[in-house]
Every structure is written in C-alpha cells, then in structure tokens.
Amino acid sequence: MIVIAQKRVALLPPDVAYAERLFALIDDSRETLRTWLPWVDAARSAEDSRQFLAGVAEGARSGSACASWLIGLDGELAGCIDIHGISKLHRSGFLGYWLADRFVGRGVMGEAAAQALDAGFGALELNRIAILAGVENVRSRAVAERLGFIREGAQREGLHLHGRYHDACQYSMLAGEWRARR
Numbered sequence: 730m731i732v733i734a735q736k737r738v739a740l741l742p743p744d745v746a747y748a749e750r751l752f753a754l755i756d757d758s759r760e761t762l763r764t765w766l767p768w769v770d771a772a773r774s775a776e777d778s779r780q781f782l783a784g785v786a787e788g789a790r791s792g793s794a795c796a797s798w799l800i801g802l803d804g805e806l807a808g809c810i811d812i813h814g815i816s817k818l819h820r821s822g823f824l825g826y827w828l829a830d831r832f833v834g835r836g837v838m839g840e841a842a843a844q845a846l847d848a849g850f851g852a853l854e855l856n857r858i859a860i861l862a863g864v865e866n867v868r869s870r871a872v873a874e875r876l877g878f879i880r881e882g883a884q885r886e887g888l889h890l891h892g893r894y895h896d897a898c899q900y901s902m903l904a905g906e907w908r909a910r911r
C-alpha cells in the first residue's frame with residue numbers, strides 16, 4: 730500500500746507506484762478537466778498515467794524544464810501541480826495545476842500552489858513564475874488572484890482547446906514579491 734503523507738496538503742514526488750490511482754482520479758473528473766486541459770482526452774489508461782509519471786520522474790532526475798508533484802490531501806491523492814517551461818537562462822517558469830472534482834472548493838490548490846511556489850523560488854532558484862488561465866476559467870484565475878499574482882494582460886486566442894480559441898489571462902509572481910508575502 731502506498732502511504733501518502735498525513736499532512737493536510739502535501740506535495741508528493743511523482744512515482745509510477747501512483748499510476749492506477751492517478752488514472753482513476755483523472756477518469757472520474759475527465760469531463761471537468763478536459764475543458765481546460767488539452768492532455769485529458771489522451772489519458773485513456775493506467776498505462777498512460779504510468780508513462781506520464783515515469784517521464785516526469787526521469788525529468789526530475791535529469792533536470793528537465795518541468796518540475797511536477799502529485800497533491801496529497803489527508804492520505805488521498807487529490808490532483809497534480811507543476812512548474813513547466815522552466816528557463817534556467819531567464820530563471821522563469823509557468824505554474825500549472827488541477828484537482829479532481831471532489832477536492833475543488835476546499836482551498837487545496839491555494840495551499841498546494843503556495844508550496845510549489847516555495848519550491849520554485851527556493852530550490853529551483855526561479856525569479857519569475859507565470860500562470861496562463863483562460864479568461865473564462867474563473868476558478869483558475871481566482872487561484873492566481875488569491876495568491877497575489879499580478880495580472881499582466883490577456884493573450885488574444887492564447888489557448889486552443891477542442892477546436893476553439895480562447896483568450897487567456899497571463900499572471901506573474903516575482904521571487905521578491907512572494908518572499909514579501911510569506
């Protein structure tokens with residue numbers, strides 16, 4: 730049995746041992762998740778989740794442009810969070826996240842994102858972390874705004890999902906701003 734840290738919200742390193750539980754989580758919430766996450770339709774089996782986890786675990790070892798964590802809540806797997814598009818040159822990256830339906834509306838992502846930002850501005854030594862959220866993705870934009878991200882503007886048709894373009898809000902947080910808030 731896999732034991733997830735007993736803290737309320739914990740970021741867990743990706744491990745293929747979570748593949749079946751991760752796939753079940755995605756499968757249960759796929760209708761909600763696919764609205765804003767383009768990879769959901771391609772996640773069709775636990776083997777797809779195993780390959781995803783193996784890839785991010787290998788990326789973590791080899792210092793890839795993406796740092797990913799599973800989100801644990803009181804012993805259950807709740808979702809995922811990552812910092813992707815990391816530029817070591819510019820010391821910047823993008824925060825991405827999702828929660829299974831039954832964990833939404835409980836403040837889980839606010840806490841998980843705070844921990845990911847601590848890692849991004851800490852061990853990963855980033856100076857800037859951005860969030861790109863569809864203008865109509867009200868819940869994701871609220872996560873960014875509650876954390877104190879600054880809205881920089883809108884990308885016109887910055888997202889292409891299910892055959893439709895969506896304008897996207899770009900937010901950012903700088904290392905000094907995050908330290909001042911913590």
Ligand SMILES: CC(C)(COP(=O)(O)OP(=O)(O)OC[C@H]1O[C@@H](n2cnc3c(N)ncnc32)[C@H](O)[C@@H]1OP(=O)(O)O)[C@@H](O)C(=O)NCCC(=O)NCCS
Pocket residue numbers: 761762765766825826827828829832833834835836837838839840861862863866868869871872875
């Ligand atoms: C985006 C997403 C992660 C937001 O989840 P969320 O649960 O709304 O975000 P938070 O963890 O910040 O929780 C805030 C909510 O919890 C409530 N809450 C309850 N207890 C809380 C607590 N102790 N602390 C903070 N908030 C709490 C807040 O009131 C708020 O609810 P409300 O918006 O209904 O008022 C989720 O909607 C999701 O996974 N969406 C699909 C994927 C997606 O769009 N990803 C982002 C792509 S850019």
